[in-house]
Amino acid sequence: MNSFIISVFDFILPRFCVSCKCALNTEEKIVCSSCCINIKLAGNKLIESEYVRNFHKDKIISGFQSLYIFEKDKELQQIIHALKYNKRFLIGIFLGNLMGKFLEPKIRLWNIDCIVPVPLHKIKMLERGYNQSYFIAKGLSHHLKIPVKISVIKRIRYTQTQTALTKKERQSNIQDAFAIASPKQISGKVILLVDDVITTGATVTECGRELLKSEAKKVYAASAGLAE
Numbered sequence: 001m002n003s004f005i006i007s008v009f010d011f012i013l014p015r016f017c018v019s020c021k022c023a024l025n026t027e028e029k030i031v032c033s034s035c036c037i038n039i040k041l042a043g044n045k046l047i048e049s050e051y052v053r054n055f056h057k058d059k060i061i062s063g064f065q066s067l068y069i070f071e072k073d074k075e076l077q078q079i080i081h082a083l084k085y086n087k088r089f090l091i092g093i094f095l096g097n098l099m100g101k102f103l104e105p106k107i108r109l110w111n112i113d114c115i116v117p118v119p120l121h122k123i124k125m126l127e128r129g130y131n132q133s134y135f136i137a138k139g140l141s142h143h144l145k146i147p148v149k150i151s152v153i154k155r156i157r158y159t160q161t162q163t164a165l166t167k168k169e170r171q172s173n174i175q176d177a178f179a180i181a182s183p184k185q186i187s188g189k190v191i192l193l194v195d196d197v198i199t200t201g202a203t204v205t206e207c208g209r210e211l212l213k214s215e216a217k218k219v220y221a222a223s224a225g226l227a228e
């Protein structure tokens with residue numbers, strides 16, 4: 001859409017930043033530029049140390065990338081909250097596109113065949129109406145031109161929210177929560193799992209375990225946020 005039409009729309013129906021609620025200007029989408037600047041990017045050193053801490057020992061996730069650092073009560077938390085709980089699923093596309101833009105050189109090295117969003121349990125899907133990670137995966141897919149596959153893995157166990165759990169508790173909470181629905185689509189494939197936020201890596205590790213059991217060649221993980 002050209003900027004004149006956007007400015008006419010903005011005059012009639014202003015759009016607001018999902019984080020600070022200020023009116024967006026014509027060039028801004030979803031989040032205003034000052035909020036965007038405030039969100040810290042996850043640097044290479046942090047990604048490497050988090051890989052060692054969360055994934056190295058299990059040898060399930062071959063590599064991972066996160067775009068931003070997820071900080072409590074900061075901009076990214078407000079953005080992801082709106083994405084998950086306020087039906088603002090286009091935020092997912094926005095974040096996925098940003099992931100593509102900034103992480104593409106690193107993700108390309110993995111030779112990914114397909115992108116798989118971490119699935120929600122069907123009860124949570126009914127409550128929320130959509131899987132936020134699917135929209136992040138779609139945004140990333142649009143940028144990278146790599147297909148998204150949603151029906152290969154499903155969540156078979158309803159799990160309690162992991163926010164207040166330690167790494168050990170998260171691991172046992174998520175154990176056996178996933179099952180492969182379509183082994184044919186996985187066998188021999190390099191898969192990129194996508195989640196909104198990665199904290200201890202327990203969820204993507206458990207998904208990855210099932211994918212490898214169904215003979216996925218390799219499993220990588222990427223998220224919009226990395227919570228320390």
Ligand SMILES: [Zn+2]
Pocket residue numbers: 017018019020021022031032033034035036
């Ligand atoms: Zn803002």
